[in-house]
Amino acid sequence: MSIDGKTELYGIIGNPVRHSLSPAMHNAGFATMGMNRIYVPMEVSNIEQAVTGLRALGFNGVSVTVPYKETVIPYLDEIDPVAEKIGAVNTLLFRKDRAGKVILRGFNTDWLGANTAIAEKIKLQSTRVLIIGAGGAAKAVAFGLVQAGAEVVITNRTREKGERLATWLGCRCIALGEQEEFTADVLINTTSVGMEPEIEQTLVAGDILSRFSVVMDIVYAPLETRLLREAKAAGCTTIDGLSMLLYQGAAQFKIWTGVHPPQLIMRSALEEELRVRRLSVV
Numbered sequence: 001m002s003i004d005g006k007t008e009l010y011g012i013i014g015n016p017v018r019h020s021l022s023p024a025m026h027n028a029g030f031a032t033m034g035m036n037r038i039y040v041p042m043e044v045s046n047i048e049q050a051v052t053g054l055r056a057l058g059f060n061g062v063s064v065t066v067p068y069k070e071t072v073i074p075y076l077d078e079i080d081p082v083a084e085k086i087g088a089v090n091t092l093l094f095r096k097d098r099a100g101k102v103i104l105r106g107f108n109t110d111w112l113g114a115n116t117a118i119a120e121k122i123k124l125q126s127t128r129v130l131i132i133g134a135g136g137a138a139k140a141v142a143f144g145l146v147q148a149g150a151e152v153v154i155t156n157r158t159r160e161k162g163e164r165l166a167t168w169l170g171c172r173c174i175a176l177g178e179q180e181e182f183t184a185d186v187l188i189n190t191t192s193v194g195m196e197p198e199i200e201q202t203l204v205a206g207d208i209l210s211r212f213s214v215v216m217d218i219v220y221a222p223l224e225t226r227l228l229r230e231a232k233a234a235g236c237t238t239i240d241g242l243s244m245l246l247y248q249g250a251a252q253f254k255i256w257t258g259v260h261p262p263q264l265i266m267r268s269a270l271e272e273e274l275r276v277r278r279l280s281v282v
């Protein structure tokens with residue numbers, strides 16, 4: 001990659017953000033398409049100053065991650081109606097108007113990433129989906145599925161938080177534990193349970209997983225969580241945590257460049273980055 005005076009600037013803001021796999025994914029995409037663009041991680045402690053800085057430095061597009069997906073909204077000029085409804089923005093697009101003034105627009109591609117990953121395996125319309133968790137990730141995933149006509153049910157450790165999300169979505173909430181009695185087409189873990197280093201943790205007993213056709217985990221380190229390993233053994237179709245990451249990133253790439261992203265290359269870059277990190281840990 002050669003960087004020169006014409007290199008367009010992209011990146012990700014969050015805190016922490018140094019662990020992010022997005023630079024590997026987007027830089028591979030840009031390079032494959034022969035685009036003179038670079039994507040860098042930026043750890044941010046003040047979102048208002050960060051947005052002012054990005055505008056002043058001439059950034060073209062930026063991903064937003066935890067904890068700024070909601071708090072970035074007051075600093076936008078425009079917001080996509082879906083992102084406004086969800087109340088969270090994970091993608092920024094900077095463009096100039098005729099007078100040369102920078103216009104900053106926010107989007108949300110997380111919901112699209114989840115929908116695309118699941119729709120590869122099963123139709124969404126009228127499909128029953130049990131979502132474990134009620135945080136930011138659960139909100140985006142559940143919103144997308146409801147839009148697509150799925151019948152969503154939420155379960156969460158903190159019942160009131162689960163109820164709040166379910167009320168907002170207009171769907172049901174069941175107590176964590178009740179899922180042992182529950183049958184659905186799709187099961188999605190949106191919590192961090194099962195993530196390294198506590199890789200033997202799971203919220204769903206292996207012997208009930210055969211009640212679901214498709215099991216998805218948003219955890220991607222390890223790529224095969226205990227939940228997914230046991231789901232495979234139970235005969236379920238599985239969707240790993242890189243799928244949602246890839247498809248939300250692919251949607252960002254399209255917003256920034258206007259062209260269809262090289263998804264296979266971007267997926268390989270994500271897997272390679274995970275491999276490299278595993279080696280560096282050993």
Ligand code: ATR
Pocket residue numbers: 066132133134135136137138156157158159161190191192193203
């Ligand atoms: P994110 O934005 O990544 O979704 P979050 O907003 O902190 O993160 O939400 C984390 C979700 O994982 C929550 O639903 C949380 O449950 P609580 O609402 O009860 O906190 C869930 N979660 C995290 N650790 C958990 C655990 N050990 N057992 C069950 N649920 C857990």
